[in-house]
Amino acid sequence: MTLQSLLIYKGIMVLAVFAITLLVATYSTYAERKIAAFLQDRIGPDRAGPFGILQPLADAVKMFMKEEMIPSVSNKALFILGPSIAMLTACLTGVVIPWGKSLWIGGTEYPLQITDLNIGILYLFGVISLGVYGIMIGGWASNNKYSLLGGIRASSQMISYEVAMGLSIIALVMTTGSLSLREIAAQQSGWHWNVVYQPLGCLIFIICAFAETNRAPFDLPECETELVGGYHTEYSSMKLGFFLFAEYINMFISSAVISTFYFGGYNMPFIGRWVHDPNWLAVLGIVFLFVKISFFIFFFMWVRWTLPRFRYDQLMNLGWKILIPLSILNIVITGFVMYFTGSLN
Amino acid sequence: MQLTNRSKVVSKKEMTFVERMYLPAIFSGMMITFSHFFRKKPTIKYPEQTREFSGVFRGQHVLKRDENGAERCTACGLCAVACPAEAITMTAAEREPGEEHLYREEKYAAKYEINMLRCIFCGDCEEACPKEAIFLTDRKVDTMYNRGALVFGKDILVESLENPIDLSKRQTPEVKEFKKQKGYQHNETHDLNTRTEMDPKNPRPVQKKKLGNS
Known part of the structure; x- marks a missing residue:
């Protein structure tokens, strides 16, 4: 592959991932409102276009047309920096996710991933951890008690749950032996999904993903009932x-990460029996990954409209007293099982 | 006394391990919300669909005309007396010769006003009316831009000759029968004495004065 074609290929990949991320996030807002409505015996938005399909456009136009207000007592630079960081870090995470196997065009391999970092998991965690700065800075710069409380809650919540999330991933890294997301996805061909080997780790990871994306029942940073808008x-x-x-992008990326880590990524069992062409397999892999992602996005919303919000002390108890000990226990159990089944090399 | 068998005895016992895990409870809760996903929605998409009103819906008033097109109202003031919200006022006038086609009786309401902001749509005026002149209909009261416009006069209240208001849903044979007998009860329960004998500490203006010239 020449440098020129490499640049073109990478450029196309970056643009495609960026566009798809934004598109999915846009329509997640629509899906959220529709799902919320259906779970509550309502119809939801149905005025803009057939079934309200143009509602996100209407929302976007509204958002752009609204008057821009910056409080005079706020720190203006940080006030603008807050949402920028939130958006930037949300968009950065899609880089390492393998969206499918490689396409083979003219004997050249084009992996359907922007870049395969060999420390993909570390990169992912680093970027997700940066996401809290957007909320924290935004909350602090507003110079408002509610915003400040929301920012404090966000930072303490995300730091607490990152520990449990990281520990649950350590057990996964122990079994897979790799930090590269492409490698982890490739290992889960057939029915060798990691959720079978790491059920407890998977559960902890999903719970922490809810907390990391600030989704209900862990949406204490916004918490409209007590903190106005957080x-x-x-x-x-x-x-x-x-x-x-940014919250919807995070939700999309979280769903993609959960699918890739624990639910086989782009793999689908038995599909190799009927389809043999690698290009078709790659395209089907993208479809399967997006089916899984859609399910998890639905799952996120389903949980939001079922469970009430945690109280703050309950949130901290769950994080520090239950999830972290459980994830350490998970590491120990994984280690013992690996030692006694002889899968340690 | 037990009225229904829906009540549950609350016990605050220690939760078992399974209960403390919360996951089964969360799962059953999510199944409940999911079952609502496919349920039939009770939504009425308003501008396209409208909810049907009951036949005896009490909306905007109408002052009926008789079969010859003459106004039935004779400005007796019983509706104003019966009105608990004191929304009705009227001025009576004597019918001049040659106006027989306009007014049925010798006395008629020169001015008849209902303050729609005060009206509570109880229907007592309709029940009190001895001349079958005022009725509440299934029409909604229009919204206005100021308070003054919501004091409806005869121009709005009296039905037009071209399109008379249909009251057949309200005036079923049973209702007519009931109204025939009701005349006497009405005088017993709603007579003026009960309104004048009020708590002296909290006197309320009585509508008698406004009816003085009737």
Whole structure:
């Protein structure tokens, strides 16, 4: 592959992933409203276009047209920086996710992944951890008690749950022996999904993913019943839109990560029996991955409209007293099982 | 006394391990919400669909005309007396010769006003009316831009000759029968004495004065 074609291929991949991420996040807002409505015996938005399919466009237009308000007592630079960081870090995470196997065009391999970092998991965690700065800075710069409380809650919550999340991933790394997401996805061909080998780790990871994306029942940073709007109380117009949008992008990326880590990524059992062409397999892999992602996005929303919000002390108890000991126990059990089944080399 | 068998005895016992895990409870809760996903929605998409009103819906009033097109109202003031919200006022006038086609009786309401902001749509005026003149209909009261416009006068209340208001749903034979007998009860329960004998500490203006010229 020449440098020129490499640049073109990478450029196309980056643009495609970026566009798909934004598109999925846009329609997640629509899906959220529809699913919320259906779970509550309502119809939901159905005025903009057939079945309200153009509702996200209407929302976007509204967001852009709204008056932009920056409180005079706020720290203006940080006030603008907050949503920018939230949006930036949300968009960065899609880089290492393997969206499918490689396409073979003219004897050249084109992996359907922007870049295969050999420390993909570490990169992912690093970027996700940066996401909290957007909320924290936004909440602090607003110079508002509710925003500040929301920001504090967000930072403590995300730091607490990152520990349990990281520990649950250590057990996964022990079994897979790799930090590269492509490698982890490739290992799960057939029915060798990691959820079979790491059920407890999977559960902990999903719970922590809810907390990391600030979704109900862990949406204490916004917590509209007690904190007005939490960290985005003072935000308006597209800055508010960025915060909300970042949450949906995070949800999409989290669903992609959960699918890749534990639910086989782009793999689908038995598909190799009928389809042999590698290009078709790659395309089907993308489809399967997106089916899984859609399910998890639905799952995120389903949980949101079922469970009530945790109290703050309950959240901390769950994080520090239950999830972290459980994830350490998971590591120990994984180690013992690997030692006695002789899968340690 | 037990009225239904839906009540549950609350016990605050220690939760078992399975209960403390919460996962079974969360799972059953999610199944409940999921079952609602496919349920039939009770939504009425308003501008396209409208909810059907009951036949005896009490909406905007109408002052009926008789079969010759003459106004039935004789400005007796019973509706104003019966009105618990004191929304009705009227001024009576004597019918001049040659106006027989306009007014049925010798006395008629020169001015008849209902304050729609005060009206509670109880229907007592309709029940009190001895001349079958005022009725509540299934029409909704229009919204206005100011308070003054919501004091409806005769121009709005009296039905037009071209399109008379249909009251057949309200005036079933049973209702007509009931109204025939009701005349006497009405005088016993709603007579003026009960309204004048009020708590002296909290006197309320009585509508008698406004009816003075009737």
